């Protein structure tokens with residue numbers, strides 16, 4: 314477990330009367346009670362705020378748990394709700410998306426323009442033979458074409474699988490293979506800290522490994538020379554200029570339970586899990602959570618600083634804000650490039666009202682000191698948010714005092730790829746405590762329980778569980794439904810609860826403190842990685858016989874990766890080899906997976922059944938007592 318220790322605190326921060334008074338949902342307690350009295354009626358009311366081609370016959374089908382179905386029989390399309398319906402209103406001319414490149418490039422899309430771009434690309438996809446139900450893998454930098462490609466897939470009923478641009482060829486190839494995508498959308502490269510990330514080159518190597526891909530569409534971003542394979546690869550801008558790329562495209566009528574996307578995430582075994590979400594429930598859940606927790610209104614300018622390649626970007630850059638008809642800002646590059654005021658400069662320039670980011674970014678920017686934000690006018694900000702890992706109270710207070718000037722609510726949102734949207738987070742009326750994600754969202758029954766499922770008393774650590782279904786919950790693991798049951802619903806199968814995989818604790822006031830993962834997932838700078846992914850990256854190097862990886866707490870990044878490797882005979886430990894291994898992981902898995910330390914060892918602590926005891930490794934790494942090692946067989 315990650316010991317990102319969050320002390321219980323009695324420090325309270327209450328929202329001002331004005332914040333509560335003006336909030337869309339001014340009374341958390343009453344709303345929560347009302348929702349829990351009848352979750353089906355509650356979610357049905359929320360669903361009615363969206364467009365349905367045909368109404369549902371049943372709100373929730375509980376006949377085959379944990380395979381719940383929502384809005385059964387309803388016909389809809391999330392792209393219709395995110396785009397088509399807005400262009401029939403005054404929002405047609407409203408700014409939908411503002412984008413700034415790391416090099417200062419700027420682009421702006423009204424809802425009308427975004428709708429047209431999406432239609433055009435939807436037609437391009439069709440011309441490449443993509444049909445309803447087909448999978449399309451998207452591997453891009455943070456450019457507007459990324460949300461455009463996602464929305465275009467949704468529009469024609471194709472299932473997108475976005476792979477984060479910080480992953481490398483092995484990770485990308487695995488995900489292409491698992492989804493069996495015949496089309497890959499990528500970029501020539503991406504800008505990061507003034508350098509080019511060679512996305513096309515990585516994509517080529519991945520396609521070489523997973524030849525299922527027939528066509529690669531390449532967005533030109535960096536403009537440097539890349540290999541284009543004749544007949545297989547096409548430039549995005551060339552395709553978008555063809556007559557087939559008409560700006561009008563019929564939106565496919567989807568069943569509420571038709572798949573919308575697969576998003577691969579790390580689990581306990583080597584193979585990443587393809588978490589599957591559907592059109593109907595997902596759109597209801599993410600739009601409600603965004604609107605209510607952040608009190609998002611038409612006049613706001615929303616900035617979620619995550620990457621669209623992770624669930625945070627899917628739900629709260631691409632789909633959520635556009636369903637709500639909001640103006641969303643997206644930035645391509647690094648937060649401190651070229652100077653540590655980059656973010657604050659953009660907040661000022663664009664009049665950002667909401668900033669939603671990860672604790673690691675806050676800690677990183679905090680290090681540069683208060684002068685950088687203080688030289689900018691941040692008065693447009695109205696709300697701040699955080700996600701991805703526990704926020705330590707020190708970073709929380711800095712965010713609150715220096716960025717929020719002691720006035721803005723901090724919405725600490727606990728959730729997961731699997732949940733699709735916030736599970737535990739404050740609404741504007743909820744009093745805050747640094748380091749606590751506060752209370753469950755209306756409609757969510759969360760608890761902290763012991764192994765037997767008894768609620769833990771306040772202050773006691775236990776398993777975080779969700780006791781009821783919610784519309785945005787994962788529907789399956791792509792191609793392996795049983796794995797979903799085993800992973801999330803077997804520990805408390807008796808009660809039918811969802812086990813999040815996190816340790817948590819509640820305090821006397823019912824406030825939740827998330828402690829960290831209970832499984833072999835490591836959160837590095839808020840990114841979710843599996844020990845198994847990094848380990849298989851290491852053992853794919855000819856020098857490595859066996860590898861074990863752990864997460865070790867780090868002041869800025871939350872956790873960093875330590876790796877322990879046993880070498881094959883014939884290889885000698887050396888600094889040079891360690892550097893080579895790091896480079897190998899960077900190449901195979903991606904820069905985010907590179908261990909900050911690799912130690913060459915001659916044995917690993919294992920149980921008698923051969924399972925690596927990561928707990929023991931971690932204790933050793935941190936100079937702590939090793940605890941019970943009775944089952945240890947070195």
Ligand code: WTA
Pocket residue numbers: 578623624625699700701702703704725726727728729730731750813814815827829830836839840841
């Ligand atoms: C962690 C990211 C503490 C947690 C949206 C969870 C958090 C995992 C918080 C999911 C938070 C996310 N406080 N921990 N506010 N938000 N986590 O799937 O361990 O990338 O299980 O989704 O991130 O990571 P994922």
